[in-house]
Amino acid sequence: MTPLLYLLAIQAADPEVIDRIPSGYSHFVIPFTVGITFMLCWIGVGCVRLLAAIPKADRIKFWKSLLIPKTIVKNLRDLFGDCLFHVKIWMRKPLLGYMHSAIAFGWFMLIVLGHIEVALFVPARLNVTRGGLFYPIFYRYFVWVNPGHTTLRGSFFFFLMDFFLLYVLSGIALAVFKRFRSIVLGMRHTTKPSLADRIALYSLWLIFPLRLLAESFTADLSGGSFLTVGVNHFWHFLFGDKLWFTPCWWAYSICLGLFFAAMPFSRYMHILTEVLWILLRNAGIQPNHPRKGVAEAEIYACSSCGLCLDACPMNVQKKNLKYSSVYFIRFLRRHNEKKINAIADKCLMCDKCHALCPVGVDAPALRRAQRATVNDTLPYDYSYLPLAVPGSILAGETTATLGTLRGGTGASLGDASGGAERSEAVERPKVLPGTVSNNKVLYFAGCMTHLTPRIIKSVEKVFKEAGVEYEFADRDGGICCGRPLMLAGKAEAASKVIEANKKLIEGSGCGTLVLSCPICYKIFKEEYHLEGIKVVHYTQFINELIASGKLKVEKSEKKIVYHDPCELGRGCGVYFEPRAALDQVGTLVKAAKEYDESVCCGGSLGSLTLDTRDRAKISESSLENLLAGDPETIVTACPLCLKTFSEAVSNSRLPIKNVAVKDFAEVFCR
Amino acid sequence: MKNNILIIGGGPAGLEASAQLQRMGYNVILIEKSPKLGGHLAKWDRLFPDSVQAEEVLGRLLKGAEGVKCFTDTDVRAINRLDKSYNVRLTNGITVLSDAVLVASGFDLFDAVKKEEYGYGIYDQVMTNADLEAYFKSGSDRRIEKPGKIGFAHCVGSRDEKSGCRSCSKVCCATAVKQAIEMKQAFPDAEVFCFYMDLRLFGRHYEDIYLKAQKEYGVRFIRGRVAEVSENYDGTLLVKAEDTVAGKPLKVTLDLLVLMAGMRPSASGKAIGDLLEMSVEEDGYFAVRSGIAAGQRSPIPGIFLAGAATGPKTLPETLADARAAAMEVDRYLTEIFPDAKNYKQLVRERW
Amino acid sequence: MIYEGKQKIWSDYQKEIPDDHYFYVRSCIRQSFFPASEATFLDITRNKLGKDIFETEHHTTCGGIAYHSDTIPQETVMTIIARQFALMAKNGYENYVCSCITSFGLYCETMETWREYPELEAKIRENLWKSCKLEFAKPKFLIHASDLIYKYRNQIAAQAVRKLVNVHTGEPLKVVEHIGCHYSKMFPSKGVGGAEYPYVLVGMVEAWGGEIVDYPERRHCCGFGFRQYFIKGNRGYSLSNTHKKFESMEPFKPDLIITNCPGCPYFLDRWQYVIAESTGKTYGQDGHGIPALTYEEVAGLVMGYDPWDLGLQTHQVGVEPLLDKMGVPYDPSKKYLGKNGKDIGEPLPCACLK
């Protein structure tokens, strides 16, 4: 006989569970009911407000997304994976993942199973008017198990409930332990809780032990399994027959009430907001304001878990902890403008906190949005840009017009020779419309690469060796790609730069655009929308040259460590190609942290306010990270990283012996 | 080997050389024209770049020179060269027969009155670096009463051929930066400006105090020499210069202007040089045998030079120069002087 | 201001000024704009003090205006000067006194150039011989007419009928002195008191009972600047220069400006009118201007000359408030009567300047 059939057979018999209190109510439920009602009202109003603040087009997009099967699958996967099982944390820090999932999934199961129990045994009580709000929660208080009719079905649920309670309790135990010794769970730094956080936290800690206490006190009436019954016997052994269970249920209810009342003001709001955020995120809606609309869901989805504290490269110095994303979000919630701005400006925008965030909160994007509130409206004058980039007009004309432009604006300098030199510089850009055929390659070095001429030299050498026909777009200097403006929150200004560069690139008629600067690469790839032009980073391009046999390389025993530049790795997901190529010329050794956990070099343009000393500290720690595998050569693929590491190596106080810092292309030069 | 050595000048160079020579066992006679030992150091309050008390440094120098026969308020009246030694008649009536003479006559501060356009001695609110040090020492000066805007004019009497000095006085830039910081410390609300032609902060830690002056004290450095100063109706000063970095003339109203008077060859040193018929170079400082290889030897055998007598020097340079001079004196008195028979030839070869 | 400090500098810059026997040359501008000043100079020195001051109608301009306007070369101007020196020598004089500061500066410049480059002097000697068949001798003493009045300041004070004092309050008049740029700025040693704190006019004012006011822009040019004035497009520049001086002296409330240069009294006078009429700003009391007088005019006033004989009616800025302050008697009806009672015409009234 299968268990299922057995269960069905039992159902027909006498009621297994009897409503012990006919009214289905006791005063002790008040704290809980008040708390949860308050919280539900709060979140209800919040949801409406939030959705109202989203632009109409986005709102429609959101509702539609809930019907798209692909998104539905993704939503379900993310809701279970991120909210309940905390897969992302599991993958990085198993013990911490266990802790989070024990509390989240365990509690979730307790609630679900509780409701199933009610639905099975006293279905009438699910009705809200008959106590549906609290009855399933305090089910064990209100029922009496008919001792003569205990069934396997009942025992099964008793067992499950006890099991999940134990599961949650183990998570809570770890959480309490983590408060004091976080490092054991893999966290160097933890967040400093606010007052509401503390109230909610201590309530949360107490909820489950109290639940155990309450349910174990009533276990001889309302039944239980290995845990509650076992503990019940222990109480009887200790106190005899006199068990005053009412105070325990009161305490349990009060803790629950306190927790829910404090929830909207604490980090635990994430438990519910996360759901909304995942749905909005998967709908593909981007925040356009650091606080309003989608951003609100995002900032309330932050659980303040503090994983971003250890992720942040700035936190090599303890004084910089306050600039971490978790605090940024906390101050966003509190509308503390001064602190928000300070934190937003400090960040290196390395994106590691985003990559590591269990709920995928894109704090760097919020920071950009925050910067935009201050910087986007600052005055600028880019009227010279169309004349600075010759792509759109014939070169001759450009020179003439530019000459006039300079004659006009440069007159105040009163330097005739300087003027002449300048106009000479204008004549130089040689990329004329249509001169490059479609299979031709256009190389754009970018501003920063011009400060590291060895990159340019190496790239050209490699191109020559591999017989690549190419044009050098900005041999004599061009304009900026716009990414630094974006990072500073000046999107509108960036769009002007993008427009001007776009004309240059499209006007060149090239088929492939190669970039040696990841900063350029990211924005060219994401914002330029170059029709029919393949945008590749030189690491990808060189890897392809090697794979296709155009570039001959020789393997050596040289130990190479590769540094993932933030904008290339986390920014564009390019991890594989550079390593594949480097593997052909040397022996790759591992850094302590790699791929999406790689540590920013400290030279990032993302930060607006970080000073040189703080940057040097970051560079030093990043360098230390790279030296874990005792490499002979550090290879990076970004002019900023290259310059930063070169300086860091020469200024470092670490006992570094003969470590060369090389650019990616340099390694392939013979 | 108790040779007599006469050291002329009781400033840092004279004191340090006395101490060294005395340690070597010589009989040192130190004369100082003023009533007090210490030279300019005795008038200074704190020293760049570390702001040590001048008194402390002077105390150490004096301690080192304890036991040296010392005549203050004493100058040289006449000096005769004997066969090898010098017969020196002092103004206090004493005559010294000295086997070697070390001239450490130091420098005079440029007389700022000569820069008429700056109005020192004419405008109430113009003072010199030395006046300011005196203020720091005494705590009072009629010109200083909560100044709101203070200017420092570098190169007063230095790098100024019209004032008779083409060269740099070496110490003024660092002194100006030091004094600017000290004034900001005394008057935190004041705005302080330094008018310079070039900032010659060459020594160790000098750049640090420059950075400190900018970063911590907000001192404004303006590249441009003060050209003229006038007095406003309310007694404040109207200072004109060019901001050569901006390429524009500039004016500012100041409550106090401090002139960084440079170094000039000492007048009393020159008098001694005249007695000895010792040659001076175009800049007025004593000529040396070789600027690089023999910077402490004068062209006259047995006459040595130390400190600012041979050109502007910082205090550490002066002390090092004095020690070097002591070594040179010792070398002369042990290797050349005792050999009466070959003295002339040795002098020809080794002086 | 520390007076003793200035005295010390003054004592450093003293030049030798012979007492008598001078060859006098006039100023082009002064002859045209303030002819009475030169007449007064000759009257005071010759008739009041009994000095031998010789002048000849054969002397010409020194060429300074053309030279400083870059229209004639240096050799030409030097030859003109050499001719003046020849006239002096021909008439048996060794002491040369000129009325004009531009000339004085140019003579100094020429003599210094000849001292540095004797071959140039030889060449000029040749030029002069070729062009005029004249030979010159360099003056033994070259002085400016204001040097001479400075020299005689105490004698003048002895003959004075009044002082530079406000007769109503008994307070000394506040006087601003303005020295022509070319008096001592090029060669500080050639001027009485040097270039920074020239004493030549200060000495006169002190001797005659006035009080000198030092204002910040006292060194600044009057605004003449030759080309700056001659070309209309540059005149705003000239005006702005003068304006800067007035703005700077305004807080000191001067009663009078005393000058020793041809252009300065002219520009310090006329530009007050232009500033007043184009901006409405006046610098004297109650909408009046500050009278800008020559040192001869001031000497004449203290010696009791009639103001209209001194040519004070030729100034744009009215002198009446000053005359009232000094207690100088004058007949307003005779202001615009010329030398022989001829009506010289009255200017139109100004809108802003009283």
Place this chain on the structure above:
Amino acid sequence: MVDFGFGLVPSSRINLDLFDREKYEKLVAMEPDAKICMACGSCTAVCTAGQFTPTSLREAIEDVFNAKDDKALEALKACQLCGKCSMVCPRGINTRHLILSITKVYSKK
């Protein structure tokens, strides 16, 4: 008023008495590096925008000090924030933030 065909011309002289200390204090509170420039001109030499139109952080800092606020903004208006200047500054001045801060503090809006 009479038109003479010429008039007073504005002075190009820097007048430090016009220096707005309050605004400046605001700037250095925002970006203290404004104080430590030594006018070497490296920033101007490498400037991306400076290839095409007069742009100079060095000049802007100078202008701020010299009470020429409008000129400071003028010298920075073409800046693309590319950050080359921050790489070459020998004093490690946070140039991009300084540029943003000057624009923030001194722009009229």
